[in-house]
Amino acid sequence: MTRKFFGTDGIRGLTNSEPLTPQTALIVGQAAGAHFLRGDHRHRVVIGKDTRLSGYMMESALVAGFTSVGMDVVLLGPMPTPAVAMLTTSMRADLGVMISASHNPFCDNGIKLFGPDGYKLSDEAEQAIEARIEDNPKLAKPEMIGRAKRIDDARGRYVHHAKSTFPERLRLDGLKVVLDCANGAAYHVAPEALWELGAEVIPIGVSPDGLNINASCGSTHPQHLQETVVASGADIGLALDGDADRLVVVDEKGNLVDGDQMMALIALDRRKRDQLKGAVVATVMSNLGLERRLGETGIAMVRTQVGDRYVLEEMRRSGCNVGGEQSGHIILADYSTTGDGLVAALQVLAALVDSGKAASEVLRQFEPLPQLLKNVRFNGGAPLENETVKKRIAEAERELEGRGRLLIRKSGTEPLIRVMAEGEDQALVERVVDEICEAVQAAA
Template sequence: MGRKFFGTDGIRGRTNEAPITAAMALKVGQAAGQLALRGDHRHRVVIGKDTRLSGYMLEGALEAGFTSVGVDVTLVGPMPTPAVAMLTKSMRADIGVMISASHNPFEDNGIKLFGPDGYKLSDEDEEELERLLEAEPVLAPSDKIGRVKRIDDVKGRYIHFAKATFPDRLRLDGMKIVIDCANGAGYNVAPAVLWELGADVVSLGVEPDGTNINKNCGSTHPQAMQNAVVEHGADIGLALDGDADRLIVCDEKGTMIDGDQLMALIAKRMQADGELKGDAVVATVMSNMGLERCLKETGMGLTRTKVGDRHVLKEMRRSGCNVGGEQSGHIILSDHATTGDGLLAGLQVLAALVEAEQPASKLLRQFDPVPQLLKNVRFKGGDPLAADSVKKVIEAAEKDFGSSGRLVIRKSGTEPLIRVMAEGDDSEQVTRWVDEICASVEQATA
């Protein structure tokens, strides 16, 4: 069945343009509410959001949708996506909703859904939702309409949960940490966790105004974090994205460290402690070949999936692995969480730093990356990858790389972009083929 509404990470788009409208959010609430009506107990949904202005509109519409089909609503306000997943499970809700467009600008928004186990909905459930969205909702009788309440202690619950994932024997005393919360969902919890663990905290991106989420801050714009680390003489910098499920790090010199390096560090540490499951890390096709070689040196494997943390998590659950993620900084530690959590990943990096008693610049660079280049080509419609001219260039590139390199060319699941990535030991070869493929895609869309 083709997907009309759901992409790689829920429903996402420009606010007040289909499908991200109040009318659509009402329908999502009704459809998801009907999906949750299993069993004869009183049903409940947990709804969280990031700091976008449009979150108020979508929250109200979802609230109306859920209550209209007989589901009680618990509002938790601005909270990280992984916190909403955790709360859905711990509060025994039937479904959880996060209103966020993650790292996208404030004009965009999205709706992510979690099942009662805290995991994102299965493909089967999303397909059923697609069907329900186009069907007439079954409204509750007047005396069965859902009730709404707001929970005020969720901040404390998540802070306690996050701190519990940090080793009891360790503290962050004497460590200066810059944390950039992207003016997003983690602004009121992430700095508190670090401070309570003993760190000297320099907070950035903690003054959301509804329109400044991800604006020149956070994991997609890390320059502010890098500059602050150098300016304040900090030991490390952590940057989250708008819904705090992604982490990017810089060392004490302001040098960037991506998700591949962090996964290597965390996996090695867990392997040494006998905590790594499955003898492998699960990552996507975008992860660097250097990560694969690094893990192999210590007896670990790398299992690759399609892009998207839902695909990573699906493989982790299938194979029994407990470390996985994406180069972009979505890191899933399934012993603690059911989805990517930037703060929890950051705490594991900090624990390794405390134990090693080494500067971040020495510890965090676990391998030398293979030359890799990613470029995006925007398109207006159609399928440029189906054009014969594009196919021929791709075939020529694959033949030229042979076994010494890789190509990953795909449509973005959240934006009208073709993503072209190549990597190999010869950087000039990588650049040449990425440029040629991008040019062929542009000509096919002209």
């Protein structure tokens, strides 16, 4: 079955254009609610959102959809995606919803769904919901219409949960941390959690106005964070994205640290404490240097296709507890059912405090191989099916054979072709990426 609404991470798109219109949000709420009406108990859905202006509109439409099929709604307000997943299970809800387009600009929005176990829905569940959308879900009798309630202590519940993942024997006293919350969902909870653990927090990106989420800030735009860390003499900088499921770190010198380095740090720390379960699960985008570093200590690395949901599926299948993406989605299965930027940050800070060393020493776990990723935006069509593009990709693969690797993929959330090459020869890597990008642009 071809999926009309759901992509690689829920439903996402330009607000007030299909499929992100209030009309569609209402019917999605009805279909998802009907799908999870199981048993004779009073059914409940938990809804959180980030700070986009369109969040109010989408929230209202979803509430109408869920209540119309007989589901009660608990509204959390602006909260990180992992908080919604956690509170879904904590509140014994039948379904969790996060209204967010993650790292995308304010004009986009999205709908992410979590099952009663706190995990993102499977492809099969999403297909079943799409089928219900086409069938026009049955509405509740007037006396069975759901109620909506906003709770005030959701923020404190999540802060308590996040802090519980930090070792009780450690404190953050004396540590100066610059924290960029991307004017997004974590603008309250992340600074509070670090402050309560004793850190001196310099917050940036904590003044959302509905339009400035991810705008020149957060994990996808870390330049201001880098400058602030150096200018303030901070020990470390942390950047979350709009829904706080992603983390990027900056050391005291202003150097960026990606998800690969964080996975290495956390996995090796877990291994030292005999707390690592199985292999580390990463994606095809992760640097070969990570795989080699882990291998030196006897830790295997398993690769999946790009997308934190696929990383998590493999972690659940094989019983692993550390995984993630180079982009900064770090999944720690002992603590969370999805990527959690704040929880990952606390594990990095714990390793930093425990070592007594500078961030630049602790966070550089391996020397990455030269790797280059470029995005090419296209307007419709199928540039990867173009014969010239296919020929150039084949030539690049022959050039890199035995010396590196090439990855070409279409983004699941934006009209982009992602071109990545990695190898020992940086000049070769740069040349093949540039040539493929030029071919794609000519065909787009």
